[in-house]
Amino acid sequence: MALLSVKDISVTIGKLNLLDGVAFDIGAGEILGLVGESGSGKSLTAMCVMGLLPRIGGRITEGSIIFDGREMIGLPEVELRHLRGKRIALISQNPMTSLDPIIRIGAQIDQVSTLHLGLSAEAAKARSLDLIAQLRIPEPEAIHGAYPHQLSGGMKQRIVIAMALAADPDLIVADEPTTALDVTIQAQIIQIMVELVRDRGLALMLITHDMGVVAQACDRVVVLYAGRVAETNTVEAIFAEPHHPYTRELIRCIPRLGQAPGSLKGIPGAVPSVVDYPAGCRFNSRCGAAEDLCRNTVPALERKTSGLAACHFSEV
């Protein structure tokens, strides 16, 4: 029984159909990577899971989201609020602005555990200090009393992770948690986060556009393209044997050591705009192997030799 089960959800904002039948499961303690280019619907999927869609005027038109055996769609805001932070925590993209500038770091972490676990002020502080230390930030006491502007970006992102962990959630949704940081810090923070998540047996939905991060951290991968799932598989299988041409292109785009200068190429073309998605397979305009079938018929997400992929021509 999966902890979170997203079943064929479609999302519209106004007249735009932004997600079309997105489906995946996350088991307890599993780390799932959600990859795709900008505009493929990664963050939108995260917002669906957090029940935050109404805030941006979006609507789930089809499908269901089952969290821990309960349907989340249609749940009143009050109940969603109890889930948020306590059962499902979100780590957002931008650590620089995710902390209140005039409240001390410590108080911001403390308030999560006082709110959700009902801890006393002292217990909450002890817990926060412990979390800060676990995120390998030196001098937890000093950091606890510091203001956000006194910390570096990497430290702030760790604090944001500490806040997400503070109420012992079952699932953490991390929406590109390291994009705002420089590359040297990125790997380090991902590594610390993954360690803490594994130690506690939490499930993690890691949204990224970086296949390197996926290889480093995840158990399973869902590849999104233009609002649809292109492929889903275990990390080992997806790198060994990608079924969807888009996945192949993504993997080809990972820079490698010793690669000839100038030989790193992007995927030709651009993600089609949501206002005129092509008929059939949405990747057909950029796919080298596209045929008439791809331009007319939407490929179903089918079981391949391993995993699922939505392509007419990948070998079955």
Next chain:
Amino acid sequence: MAALDPIRKAIRSPRGAGSAAVLVLVVACAVFAPLLAPYAYDIQNLPGANTEPGWAHWMGTDEFGRDLFSRIVYGARTSLTVAISAISISVAAGLTLGAMAGYFGGPFDRAVTAVVDLTWSFPEILIALILIAIIGPGLESTMVAISIAYLAQFTRLTRAQIMALKNETYVEATANLGAGHFHIIFRHLLPNALTPVIVAGMLATGDAIILEATLGFFGLGAQPPTPSWGAMMSSGTAQIFIAPWIIIFPGLAIALTVIAINLFGDALIEALDIRNRLRSS
């Protein structure tokens, strides 16, 4: 304490230091009036009416022979009490209304904005006069009238701040961790919106002192024998050619206090570097 830093910084400028000294003096007069005043403020001495300023009466006496200096010292108490409590009520109500309107939006926001814009279009004195005409003259009604007259200003300012702040990522992040509306408004939004509102409140206190004096001048504020600077000036108008000090000294007290408040407010704005924020709202 970090919150006092801007005040320390403001006092360091000559303008800030001078105005702060005057304000301390005025506040001291208000607080220690019974100790500082050489006479009781309501003891009449008709034979000694309209005495010129001299050793016995530093600022002379009024038309009933009351010591003007003592009355001005007690008058500081009236002015400051009315102005500060009226503005405090106004700021508190404005913060609450503005925060709710800015945060929740929708019909409530439209209703609040409509009423606020309507009152904003009248001068404060007119609103205060209308209100006193309804609830009757007196010290308490002056207080109520002044606080309502300034409510629009603080509501607008707070609302504008909150509307900008509620889209900040940290507010969203807090909501994403399960915080409720109450927590978000009072722990995150209001503390961040507070500074410009407090400075605006400080400056409005100066205006409120003038408004209180004006209402007192018309006999709508403090009732005799309670000393009020405005009422004292009003009674001085009849004596202006015989005993000009009766109108001059209360007038000076009002002018000095208000100038000091405005200069200190300016110094504070500079220290806090929020002139731009105030202007944009």
